[in-house]
Amino acid sequence: MIATICALLVWAGGWWINVRLANGPQSHRASVRVLIPVIFGITIIIVWELLVWAYDINPVILPAPSSIGGRLIVEGPRLWADFQQTIVKGAMTGYVLGGVAAFGVAILADRSDFLTRGILPVGGFMAALPIVGTAPIFVKWLGSDWESKAAVVAVMVFFPILVNTVAGLKDTTAMQRDLMRTYGAGYWPTLLKLRLPSAMPFIFNGLKIATTLALIGAIVAEFFGSPTVGMGFRISTSFGQLALDMVWAEIIIAALAGSGLYGAITLIEKRVTFWHPSQR
Amino acid sequence: MKSVLPIFSVIAAILLFWVVSVVPMNMHLVADQAQRDDLVVTPDTPTARQNVSGIGLALRNTHLIPLTYTFVRPNLPSPHQVAGEMYKTIFGQKITSKRSLVYHGWVTLAPTLLGFLIGTSLGIFLAVGIVYSRVMDLSVMPWAIVSQTIPILALAPMVIVVLGSMGVQGVLPKSIIAAYLSFFPVVVGMVKGLRSPDAMQLDLLRTYSASKSQGFWALRLPSSAPYLFASLKIGISASLVGTIVAELPTGARAGFGARMLVGDQYGQPLVSWAALFAAAITAAALVGIFGFIEKATLKRMGMATT
Amino acid sequence: MSQQTIISARNLNLTFTTNDGPVHALKDVSLDINKGDFVSFIGPSGCGKTTFLRCIAGLETPTSGDIAVNGMTPDQARQARAYGYVFQAAGLYPWRTIGGNIKLPLEIMGFGKAEKAQRVKRVLELVDLAGFDRKFPWQLSGGMQQRASIARALAFDADILLMDEPFGALDEIVRDHLNEQLLQLWARTEKTIAFVTHSIPEAIYLSTKIVVMSPRPGRISDVIESTLPRDRPLDIRDSPEFIEIAHRVRDGLRTGHSDNV
Numbered sequence: 001m002i003a004t005i006c007a008l009l010v011w012a013g014g015w016w017i018n019v020r021l022a023n024g025p026q027s028h029r030a031s032v033r034v035l036i037p038v039i040f041g042i043t044i045i046i047v048w049e050l051l052v053w054a055y056d057i058n059p060v061i062l063p064a065p066s067s068i069g070g071r072l073i074v075e076g077p078r079l080w081a082d083f084q085q086t087i088v089k090g091a092m093t094g095y096v097l098g099g100v101a102a103f104g105v106a107i108l109a110d111r112s113d114f115l116t117r118g119i120l121p122v123g124g125f126m127a128a129l130p131i132v133g134t135a136p137i138f139v140k141w142l143g144s145d146w147e148s149k150a151a152v153v154a155v156m157v158f159f160p161i162l163v164n165t166v167a168g169l170k171d172t173t174a175m176q177r178d179l180m181r182t183y184g185a186g187y188w189p190t191l192l193k194l195r196l197p198s199a200m201p202f203i204f205n206g207l208k209i210a211t212t213l214a215l216i217g218a219i220v221a222e223f224f225g226s227p228t229v230g231m232g233f234r235i236s237t238s239f240g241q242l243a244l245d246m247v248w249a250e251i252i253i254a255a256l257a258g259s260g261l262y263g264a265i266t267l268i269e270k271r272v273t274f275w276h277p278s279q280r
Numbered sequence: 281m282k283s284v285l286p287i288f289s290v291i292a293a294i295l296l297f298w299v300v301s302v303v304p305m306n307m308h309l310v311a312d313q314a315q316r317d318d319l320v321v322t323p324d325t326p327t328a329r330q331n332v333s334g335i336g337l338a339l340r341n342t343h344l345i346p347l348t349y350t351f352v353r354p355n356l357p358s359p360h361q362v363a364g365e366m367y368k369t370i371f372g373q374k375i376t377s378k379r380s381l382v383y384h385g386w387v388t389l390a391p392t393l394l395g396f397l398i399g400t401s402l403g404i405f406l407a408v409g410i411v412y413s414r415v416m417d418l419s420v421m422p423w424a425i426v427s428q429t430i431p432i433l434a435l436a437p438m439v440i441v442v443l444g445s446m447g448v449q450g451v452l453p454k455s456i457i458a459a460y461l462s463f464f465p466v467v468v469g470m471v472k473g474l475r476s477p478d479a480m481q482l483d484l485l486r487t488y489s490a491s492k493s494q495g496f497w498a499l500r501l502p503s504s505a506p507y508l509f510a511s512l513k514i515g516i517s518a519s520l521v522g523t524i525v526a527e528l529p530t531g532a533r534a535g536f537g538a539r540m541l542v543g544d545q546y547g548q549p550l551v552s553w554a555a556l557f558a559a560a561i562t563a564a565a566l567v568g569i570f571g572f573i574e575k576a577t578l579k580r581m582g583m584a585t586t
Numbered sequence: 587m588s589q590q591t592i593i594s595a596r597n598l599n600l601t602f603t604t605n606d607g608p609v610h611a612l613k614d615v616s617l618d619i620n621k622g623d624f625v626s627f628i629g630p631s632g633c634g635k636t637t638f639l640r641c642i643a644g645l646e647t648p649t650s651g652d653i654a655v656n657g658m659t660p661d662q663a664r665q666a667r668a669y670g671y672v673f674q675a676a677g678l679y680p681w682r683t684i685g686g687n688i689k690l691p692l693e694i695m696g697f698g699k700a701e702k703a704q705r706v707k708r709v710l711e712l713v714d715l716a717g718f719d720r721k722f723p724w725q726l727s728g729g730m731q732q733r734a735s736i737a738r739a740l741a742f743d744a745d746i747l748l749m750d751e752p753f754g755a756l757d758e759i760v761r762d763h764l765n766e767q768l769l770q771l772w773a774r775t776e777k778t779i780a781f782v783t784h785s786i787p788e789a790i791y792l793s794t795k796i797v798v799m800s801p802r803p804g805r806i807s808d809v810i811e812s813t814l815p816r817d818r819p820l821d822i823r824d825s826p827e828f829i830e831i832a833h834r835v836r837d838g839l840r841t842g843h844s845d846n847v
Contacts, residue, residue, distance in 0.1 A: 015415070022415040033418060040419035061442055118286030122294075128517040128567045129560040130524050132433075133537070136544040136552060141305075141355060175673050178645055182671040184664055185694045193690065197681050215431040223437070223528050224544070232434065239438050251435060258429040275680035275722065 003054030014043030090218035094153025102161035127159035157210035168202025304334025305356035395458025403466030462515030469511025473504025598651035610803035626789035634804020669746035670739030676731035685719030800842020808838035
């Protein structure tokens with residue numbers, strides 16, 4: 001009873017603080033804008049902890065944040081090994097492979113208007129398909145180690161990056177292309193000096209979408225077969241052992257990895273496309 | 281319509297690549313089987329064959345090439361094998377049979393659609409809240425954006441089992457996952473859309489002393505239509521993928537995901553491939569339907585871009 | 587001053603095939619432009635003035651007739667970098683500084699590093715934008731961006747300047763100022779300029795020769811050799827000579843128009 005009242009008070013308190021901050025005179029400052037969602041997040045964690053404790057919620061259904069935190073610390077080395085297997089070897093290898101392939105195909109297709117008109121719709125179609133379903137097929141072809149996961153990721157990120165790059169290369173105006181013609185500039189100078197820089201906002205949009213897909217692909221693909229290491233593997237086996245706090249710990253690592261990668265790409269995007277209206 | 285020929289050409293090229301790849305992919309298995317069937321195979325021991333590539337084997341055993349297209353347990357089935365299996369399990373079975381792809385399709389589709397409906401409605405509500413309340417905007421929106429980078433999909437099978445142990449089974453648990461996966465794209469897209477009218481338009485409404493509610497219905501909501509449709513298309517394909525993943529390693533007996541697993545586990549790759557293609561066609565159909573609605577709606581609203 | 591013809595068009599015809607049938611953009615256009623001329627093209631929309639400019643630039647190919655630039659075909663002249671083109675919009679790359687934008691044609695044409703820097707400095711001074719080379723386009727006003735675009739066209743010392751309604755998007759006060767500057771530039775650099783415009787006062791103020799065109803089909807209605815002195819202050823626009831030429835231009839426009847009514 002007391003715990004529930006405490007939880008309600010914490011929630012109300014956190015909300016009140018945020019209302020004051022959001023509607024106050026300092027609300028435009030960057031530090032305040034970061035503080036508000038952080039307060040919101042902390043409030044949720046405290047309320048969560050109190051309610052789990054108060055209602056004695058079965059840890060199988062919903063573990064307390066404190067036990068998840070404990071697991072994160074205790075199982076550090078194993079979490080790190082899982083991270084390396086899934087994120088570094090599986091997701092990032094596939095991301096780079098798929099991205100480079102997509103970029104190459106986009107440049108090749110760019111030389112032919114015919115190819116571009118064919119690839120955009122077909123690529124967009126393929127990007128909407130549940131490619132994660134090809135995971136068992138890749139495991140059969142490439143074995144259960146990280147190579148099959150990288151292959152799944154490569155296929156998953158290929159289409160969004162391809163479609164966005166092709167769309168970006170198309171995006172120059174006739175006037176800009178005419179200007180290049182008045183300089184007698186051939187295909188390659190026009191590509192390198194005009195069309196590629198101009199395509200960067202689109203390319204980064206594709207790269208950002210791809211980071212989430214890479215993570216999902218690597219983890220879910222491990223449900224279909226994996227050596228005894230890897231985040232997807234750990235999630236499904238911990239689940240079988242009813243060690244839900246370990247599951248959540250892995251999810252938190254995945255969340256941090258996902259936000260980290262997304263954030264890194266966004267930072268690079270800010271530097272490269274500093275000139276775009278959305279960044280100014 | 282002038283894109284029809286390029287699209288066909290690209291698809292034809294992909295099909296051609298597929299058909300040609302069947303031979304090297306299956307050659308080793310076919311060679312092993314052929315040896316057991318007392319056919320002539322060069323080289324004639326499995327160990328010797330291990331060092332030869334699929335293409336190499338094919339060149340040395342051209343009489344075995346047709347067999348690669350009809351092999352029962354192929355590494356890479358040929359297009360006609362996949363099409364045949366799909367035809368068999370879609371049209372050749374009663375819809376209520378547990379071997380019918382239509383039955384499995386419905387098992388996957390029902391929670392996808394239900395979840396999508398729930399997720400989209402909640403998403404629109406939250407988006408309205410974010411646009412009209414500064415507190416909600418600053419506290420919730422960053423989390424909405426961050427959550428898109430978190431691979432929640434990995435939790436899908438877990439949610440199913442947890443809810444199952446609490447007695448919640450059937451369509452509902454999968455719907456919850458589908459709802460979650462369509463929720464955030466809709467929130468982010470709607471917020472962008474509701475905020476899309478430019479300053480000039482908003483000033484005009486102020487000169488009419490329009491209330492917030494009037495402004496919402498007359499300007500913000502219609503302006504958000506293109507953004508909403510873009511999010512709906514992302515949301516529906518995310519919901520479908522979510523439902524399929526939720527059917528995975530939890531002993532599910534029905535649905536596209538279950539079929540993909542069953543085929544894999546029982547050594548019937550054609551079943552997996554047929555399910556995969558059926559899922560792909562379903563995804564394409566759903567996105568296509570929404571695309572059609574989008575075109576028709578935007579055209580009536582005079583916002584069509586073509 | 588020697589009258590050397592550097593752009594020569596004879597019976598130029600250009601028909602576009604469109605979904606709605608053929609469009610006769612240029613019909614039997616014949617014109618000579620001499621070295622050092624400032625020629626304005628004026629007429630309503632669809633009269634072919636921009637199309638003709640693009641033919642000179644080698645950006646469009648005529649269906650029949652001849653056109654020679656510096657004694658070569660327009661394509662050859664383009665490869666020989668014989669002219670600088672200024673579009674209606676400044677078209678500066680937002681990801682390059684002003685200096686970087688001016689260097690664009692120089693990079694493509696293979697100029698050396700020191701020479702590039704020197705040329706950038708020189709042309710920025712010519713258009714009165716000295717010191718702006720490290721700014722980005724969005725930090726400049728519309729008029730300044732257009733001046734930067736003109737500087738870019740001057741950077742590689744082409745003898746001919748082709749300008750397609752460069753000041754059309756600017757307000758009149760800025761426009762007057764830029765007109766004056768353009769005349770001063772022309773006097774200093776002695777280039778040959780072909781200038782397309784919608785504005786009658788601008789056409790008369792700037793040129794030594796005014797070509798009046800009319801639409802459907804695009805053709806020349808009148809060619810007026812200007813009697814105004816080369817050195818002109820802005821208030822020459824109120825002089826009786828100016829007004830007389832304006833009358834003649836308006837007459838040319840009207841007859842062209844009435845042929846179609």
